[in-house]
Amino acid sequence: MKQKDLFIAFFRSGILGFGGGPSAIPLVHREVVLVFKWMNDEEFSDVLALANALPGPINTKMAGYIGWRVGGFWGMMNALFATAIPTVVLMILFLTLLTAHKDKPWVAGMSKAVLPVAGVLLGILAWDFIVKSNKTLGWIWGSLLILASVIILEFLHIHPGILIAALLIAAFVLGSKKKDKQEKGGQS
């Protein structure tokens, strides 16, 4: 019964969540807190904060962890399956169909027309990231980091993974310095 509920909860939030994982979080919240009452609001926001502190897609992290808490290992597998597999199958069917008819002029036209839309979608996403980083880091540091990233990625052609790993290490070092300061400030 529990496994069936888990499947329903994550199948629904997966298949109804358009626009990528983060936009499906309110749907997951609805299922987990309001419909099946596996957690209260506070627990849910704790798990969300925790999931945000780790890399990787947010939705599968939430699904896997909640599945694990509710139904053990198989609960985790079940919730992950319900979140990811139905939409992956849809994607494979849809794209395979499209590729199979690529030589038809109207299908080729569809494929061309969708490119600028993908560009705009990404551009908006990029703009959101710029606005957010200027808000949290201040526009001077935000712009400096953006400029540095452009140089490192586009002109020095360094693998983005290396840049991100370096930034994560910097965050760790900077973060612990700040913490020391706060602790010292608190004592004095």
Next chain:
Amino acid sequence: MIYWQIFLAFFIPGILGYGGGPSSIPLIENEVVNTYGWLTVHEFSEMLALGNALPGPIATKMAGYIGYQQAGVLGAVVALLATVAPSMVLMITLLGLLLKYKHSPQVKKMTQLVRPAIAVLLGIMTLDFFVNSISPDGAGYIHTIIIGVASLLLLGKWKIHPAYVIAGALVYGAIFL
């Protein structure tokens, strides 16, 4: 060999993509387009657009599709595993520790500092998409401008759902291109 490559191609974006699935999009592009050459920029953008028109998490949809395209069902399973498993294992094993540090300055700083780099990666990809779109293989200058401006207004200004805008573009393409 191909399975190992597929694993690596999705494992790296999986462990470096801070801020959920969308921030791993440019990292996935870097692996599958630049490193392994499994898809062209055009194919990648097509997959991304159609992936956005379909429901569900974007990172797993892309992993499943590319894995399947390169090495069948087993390829899809490997790609999904590489995307999901590392953070899953971390989440379950480090739970107690992380709950203690969830408000720590390090954790907040991590997402903050990575953000500008992701913004740049997304910006570069956006540029690539438009360069491809105005080339003779794409929609060409005029149609790119028409579709680009229309989608910017619809998505950015009027906040129309991407699924409708993509469906609209598909119809436009079928008729005019």
